[in-house]
Amino acid sequence: MSLLRESLAQYWLNIQGCLFPWLKEELGALTEKQQQLISILELVRVEEFLCQGGRLPGRPPEDRTAMARAFIAKQVYNMPTTRVLLDRLKSDENLRRICGWERKSDVPKEWTFSRAFGEFAASSLPGRVHEALIGKSYEGELVGHISRDSTAIEAREKPVRKTVGCGEEEPAKKRGRPKKGEERPKKPTRLQRQSAGMSLTQMLDDLPTACDVGTKKDSKGYKSSWIGYKLHIDAADGGIPISCILTSASTHDSQAAIPLATLSNRRVTNLYDVMDSAYDAEEIQSHSRQLEHIPLIDINPRRDKALKEELASENRRRQVANYQTPEQRRYNERSTVERVNGRLKDEFGGRMVRVRGHAKVMCHLMFGILALTADQLLSFVT
Numbered sequence: 539m540s541l542l543r544e545s546l547a548q549y550w551l552n553i554q555g556c557l558f559p560w561l562k563e564e565l566g567a568l569t570e571k572q573q574q575l576i577s578i579l580e581l582v583r584v585e586e587f588l589c590q591g592g593r594l595p596g597r598p599p600e601d602r603t604a605m606a607r608a609f610i611a612k613q614v615y616n617m618p619t620t621r622v623l624l625d626r627l628k629s630d631e632n633l634r635r636i637c638g639w640e641r642k643s644d645v646p647k648e649w650t651f652s653r654a655f656g657e658f659a660a661s662s663l664p665g666r667v668h669e670a671l672i673g674k675s676y677e678g679e680l681v682g683h684i685s686r687d688s689t690a691i692e693a694r695e696k697p698v699r700k701t702v703g704c705g706e707e708e709p710a711k712k713r714g715r716p717k718k719g720e721e722r723p724k725k726p727t728r729l730q731r732q733s734a735g736m737s738l739t740q741m742l743d744d745l746p747t748a749c750d751v752g753t754k755k756d757s758k759g760y761k762s763s764w765i766g767y768k769l770h771i772d773a774a775d776g777g778i779p780i781s782c783i784l785t786s787a788s789t790h791d792s793q794a795a796i797p798l799a800t801l802s803n804r805r806v807t808n809l810y811d812v813m814d815s816a817y818d819a820e821e822i823q824s825h826s827r828q829l830e831h832i833p834l835i836d837i838n839p840r841r842d843k844a845l846k847e848e849l850a851s852e853n854r855r856r857q858v859a860n861y862q863t864p865e866q867r868r869y870n871e872r873s874t875v876e877r878v879n880g881r882l883k884d885e886f887g888g889r890m891v892r893v894r895g896h897a898k899v900m901c902h903l904m905f906g907i908l909a910l911t912a913d914q915l916l917s918f919v920t
Contacts, residue, residue: 588603606663616887620652627639684773686773687876749786767784
C-alpha cells in the first residue's frame with residue numbers, strides 16, 4: 539500500500555496546493571461538497587475516455603464531457619433524478635462551472651441528457667473509467683483480502699415473466715424411475731459449466747440479466763422480496779470496489795462468484811477470497827485455488843442437522859475459551875464489502891434507480907461506484 543499512498547498523496551498535494559487556490563480565485567469560496575466533487579473529478583479524469591470526433595454534417599452535438607461530469611456530480615450529491623440535477627445546475631453557479639458550463643443557457647435540456655446517458659450506457663463509459671482507475675491505482679500493489687457479496691437493487695420496471703418451454707428444444711425425458719443399471723445424463727449446473735473452462739465473456743453472457751423478482755432472508759430468518767436486479771461486488775481492503783457484475787434479482791450469489799473472481803484477478807493481485815456461506819461450493823473453492831488465492835468461505839450446513847449442531851457447539855466452545863482461529867479473524871474482513879454496499883445506497887445514488895434496462899441500470903450504478911471508489915481512495919491521504 540505504500541506505493542498507492544504515495545501516488546495518491548501526490549494527487550492530493552496537486553489538488554490542495556494548486557487546483558483549490560486557483561478555483562477559489564475563479565469561483566469564490568467552495569463548500570465541502572464542492573471540494574469533494576472537484577477532487578473526485580480530478581482523480582477519475584472522465585474526459586480522457588470520451589471520443590472527441592471530427593466535425594460531422596449537421597448540428598454539432600452537445601459537450602459530452604460536461605454531461606459526464608454532471609452525472610458524476612449527480613451521484614456525489616445523491617440526487618434522485620436528472621431533473622433535480624438540471625435545477626441544481628441552473629441555481630448553483632459554482633456547480634455549473636465545475637461541470638463545464640459558464641451560463642445557464644449553456645446547460646442542455648433533459649432529453650439531451652437522456653440521449654447522452656444512453657450513449658454512456660452503450661459504451662460502458664463509467665465501467666471503463668473505473669477499470670482504468672483501479673489498474674492505475676493498484677499497479678504493482680498486493681491486496682490482502684477480496685471480500686465478495688451482493689446487494690439488492692430495486693428498479694422501477696415490470697419484471698420479466700419466466701416462461702417454460704421457450705428457447706432451444708430439449709430432448710424429451712423418460713418418465714418414471716430409471717431401470718436397474720440405467721444411468722440418465724444430468725444437465726450440468728451453471729457452476730459446473732463455468733469451472734469446465736468457459737471464458738469470461740461466455741460466463742457473463744450466460745448470467746441472467748433481465749429484471750425479475752428476488753427474495754432474500756435476513757439474519758433473523760425473515761424473508762423479503764424486491765423487483766429489480768442484484769449487484770455483485772468485489773471489494774478490496776479499505777472499502778475499494780474492484781469489480782462489479784449486475785444480474786437478475788433472482789440469481790443466486792454463487793452463480794456470479796467465478797466470473798467476478800476472474801474479473802477481479804485481471805485487475806489486482808490478492809491473497810484471500812472472503813465469502814459468506816452462500817458461496818460454499820466446491821467449484822468456487824477450486825477456482826479460487828486455481829487463481830492461487832486462499833478461499834475463506836463460511837461453511838453452509840444446508841440440511842445436514844448433525845453438521846449444523848456440530849458447528850454451533852464448536853462456536854460455543856470457542857466463545858467460552860475466548861479463542862479465534864486466524865481464518866476467523868481474516869473472515870471478519872468481509873464486513874468491508876457490506877460497508878461498500880451501504881455507502882453506495884446511502885451516499886452515491888444506489889437507492890435512486892430511475893432508468894430501465896440492464897445496460898442503463900448498470901451505467902447508473904457504475905457512476906456511483908466510480909465516485910465511491912475515488913472518494914475512498916482519497917480518504918487514504920486526507
